Amino acid sequence: MATRVRTAVLISGRGTNLAALIQASREPDYPAEIVLVVSNVGTAQGLAIGRDAAIAAKVIPHQSYSSREAFDAEIDATLQEARVEIVCEAGFMRIHGDGFVRKWEGRLINIHPSLLPSFRGVRVHQQVLDAGVRISGCTVHFIVPEVDAGPIIAQSAVPVHPGDTKATLSARVLEAEHALYPKALRLVAEGKVKLVGRRAVFV
């Protein structure tokens, strides 16, 4: 097998997107290998998913650091040590400082459970239901300093049904996330999409 792009996944919780990325990376022709899981939460369920797949994991509790920059520096050192080339954030509930984002720019991606640029931030499915839109979905984007504002790599739409609750809608979107994230990581790992200035450019 050709050399695969060394990829880390940053999580804070459940880790179902991590599981989807690990699953995809088992395909013989998949261009990325998940070599490291980092969590800022020691009790994150996703850590067990990484462990079961025999992937190196590190817990970096943000409370142990005096500043955002110090926390970011520890993450950066951990990524460097594992010779990570691409970082996927999947339910990672911390915001990085500009220095970290600039350093990893173009190699740092995230999944968000809405069709950005609509419904940024938190409590996304509630925002969607409150707005009464009939279509939602998910977005994989490059991370830039402004939260949930990065150039879009890939999106997937799902219907919002009458009578949907946060639970039913988030389950439908999550299924789309699990299909989308591996496709988006493939594009980045194969160099088919790059961050150029403030745009995701397909090459």
Ligand code: GRF
């Ligand atoms: C996903 O909905 C993702 O879009 C959002 O956080 C959730 C993480 O879920 N950023 P999981 O931990 O991957 O199951």
